[in-house]
Amino acid sequence: MEKKKTVVKDIDRSIYDWKNEDKYSYKSEKGLSKEIILDISRKKKEPKWMTDFRLKSLEIYNVMDLPTWGPSLDDLDMNHIVTYVKPETEMKGSWSEVPDEIKNTFDKLGIPKAEHEYLAGVGAQYDSEVVYHSIKEELVKQGVIYTDMETAIRDYEDIVKNYFMKLVPPNDHKFVALHGAVWSGGSFVYVPEGVHVDIPLQSYFRSNSPGAGQFEHTLIIVEKGAKLHFIEGCSAPKYNVTNLHAGCVELYVKEDASLRYSTIENWSRNMMNLNTKRASVEKNGTIEWISGSFGSKVSMLYPMSILKGEGARSEFIGISFAGKGQTLDTGTKVVHAAPYTSSTISTKSISKDGGAAVYRGSVKVAANAHHSKSTISCESLMLDDLSRSDTIPALDIMSDQVEIGHEAKIGRISDEVIFYLMTRGISEEEAKAMIVRGFAEPIAKELPLEYAVEMNNLIKLELEGSIG
Amino acid sequence: MYNKDDILDKKNDKIMDQEKDKITENNIYDKKENQNEDEMINWQALNPIPVPTWRWLGVNDRLIKGDPISEKSVFPPYQFKILNLSKLDVKVENMNEEKNSHLQWKDFAIDGISQQVGMQVVKQYNSGFYLETKARQKSKEAIQISYEFKKEQNVVVDNNLIHAMEGSELTVIVDYESLDNHVAYHNGLTRIYCEKDAILNYIIVQKLSEESTHLGACIAKLEENATINYIIVELGSKNNITNVRNDLLGNQSSANIHTVYMGEGQRELDINYICNHYGKESKSNIEVKGVLQDQSNKIFKGTLDFKKGAKKAVGQEEEYVVLLSDKVRNRSVPLLLCTEEDVSGQHAASAGRIEEDKLFYLMTRGFSEVQAKKLIVEATIRPVIDRIEEKTLRDAIYEEIRRKINHG
Incomplete structure (x- = not known):
């Protein structure tokens, strides 16, 4: 008799695959040139330093090579990527002013509803520009700034100039150089000293235009003793041409401050997601990354925490689910650059139907970072033998007064565990479902409720027999 | 898979590394300048890992410093x-x-x-x-x-x-x-x-x-x-x-x-x-x-x-x-x-690092710091060395290691 297998259902993408007609008020030429960049900068009426910065980034982009490691980027042809698509609307402060078609898209994604129910502020980006931004009145009164990057450059130029791409310089890698040249949209958050923003802020990035690139820039500054939870969501409908996402996130966590940055990334499977995220954490500050990767054709995403101040702390919790045709090369980087710093990394990955899930990470402990601690744990689950699951961690330790522990596990659902649960009166199917849910649970419980529900919907189980 | 081009691309690496090196100090395996390219190329890519990762870590492969013996x-x-x-x-x-x-x-x-x-x-x-x-x-x-x-x-x-x-x-x-x-x-x-x-x-x-x-x-x-x-x-x-x-x-x-x-x-x-x-x-x-x-x-x-x-x-x-x-x-x-x-x-x-309380314990028992460290190192390597059945060889290895642990 053929062994029955439990089928883990593919992700239902119908909500995300909603397409609008590709309408825009301005769209740049395909490819990349000085003229295109000058054009974008002119359209945005930017100050000269920003125009110069874009041009310098372009120069760096032109001389840098592609990564010689990681997934294949052969499908990406920069000469066919449209770097700037301005939607047919200016930024609005009320959903009723946003054009119906765009508003409907965000309605389907549940953004206005979420805003109403559990968010303190929302930003919504459609292709290259932010179309909606709002923040609760009481936060504004406390001096919290939450706006789109274009407005930030205009209204808070000094702050932006001080921080913009200082943490992630354009010479970091090729796609950051590209970002520096063509970035558009994104959110700017400033939380003044001592202010606790208890309800999350959320920015949602939607890419609608086929063959386009999205290059939003998120800059968050959490001042001394302040606190923030920021949620980032992203999706795009499926097209037959390759889209590119090369966003950049810079997080500055000051002394005693804390920031939680949650992402559920669910790009369509024609997306190359080459995103760069980095946090710098000062004395006794905390950064927490919650990262779920479900979509895209190829992802290369490794949020980095630089623990600069004594006692700084980072936590990374990640889950990825690679299905057919997907290579999700994700992980995290931590640099312990001060004494008494600590980091924990906990990742889970599931691969099925020929998908490849790769954990790639690095933990570096500088010579001065004595009494630092790091704990790393990676687990992967393979659901069939068509798929691939790799763990590629690196530890680099230059101090002798440290405690570092790394653990990784790969495997299938053990028959013993199933048997044990069955002796406790649980059916075989239920036991297996419990195990898969249990596998993802530690991540799910760190997400805001609505996201946890979304994640559970993403990993739908159809139980029929054994897993694996 | 491992790609030999990796070796030639390190110039760009340097640009990428600059910022990181500020934080993490210089990579000891940084490429020597002015090496005779022809002779060095094959010697650089020693001991590659089956799947490469970030170049700035310097772990994908390595070179030996100094001239290798000619072919x-x-x-x-x-x-x-x-x-x-x-x-x-x-x-x-x-x-x-x-x-x-x-x-x-x-x-x-x-x-x-x-x-x-x-x-x-x-x-x-x-x-x-x-x-x-x-x-x-x-x-x-x-x-x-x-x-x-x-x-x-x-x-x-x-x-x-x-x-x-x-x-x-x-x-x-x-x-x-x-x-x-x-x-x-x-x-x-x-x-x-x-x-x-x-x-x-x-x-x-x-x-x-x-x-x-x-x-x-x-x-x-x-x-x-x-x-x-x-x-x-x-x-x-x-x-x-x-x-x-x-x-x-x-x-x-x-x-x-x-x-x-x-x-x-x-x-x-x-x-x-x-x-x-x-x-x-x-x-x-x-x-x-x-x-x-x-x-x-x-x-x-x-x-x-x-x-x-x-x-x-x-x-x-x-x-x-x-x-x-x-x-x-x-x-x-x-x-x-x-x-x-x-x-x-x-x-x-x-x-x-050797836990301070372990060290402290041994020192309260009358061992000097160096002696205590030797004991702890010995305990660490014992699971491997004790697999060797030949006693003389085993003893010689312990002896050699004890001799080498010189200071704190």
């Missing part, structure tokens, strides 16, 4: 010493072209450290043994082969072949030792073929002088239910580059690598172990215990690769490092690669 060199012949042979019923010959070029050994890919390093052994060897066991012959005693380095004989390029016949069991001990302080160059390759049910215990002890170069590679192919147990003790040399690759071809085959390494002075260790699981229910276990002091610098790379079809294979990998100085650099890259669902793989790496 055209002819090395004066060298005769190893052999102990215990008379007691054993095994066949040992000096390496010869008939064996070297035999078809059986042809399909061993010799690119473990690099194609060029492997070719130097296969083409220019000046020593080496061919060892063959008798089928179903189980030997209790170990055969001991030693390569001694001294001023007059400071280059050994040894090409070794071990054919473990069906059902046989044997322990082979190979010693590489400097008898004086003269700089030695060693490049060795051992190709091992274990037939069905064979068990081979292969013990390597390396004690070359401080400025020496040690390139050591082993490649083993294992048939059904065959087992190889390595015990590797690395105590000497300056450039220490070692590679062990096991192809677990047969069902229920198993490979165990137990290693102790000691980093001291300016030593640079690059250890690259790979276990490729093909056979069903094949097993591998990598256990590494290290001690780093002074300004030593180590990269340990260990890969468990579960190939499709290796159902119910089990792999384990563990590294523990004791750090005795704040000038050491300790890098570890434990890889788990998997294209088969029905396997279980685990790896763990940990590093730590």
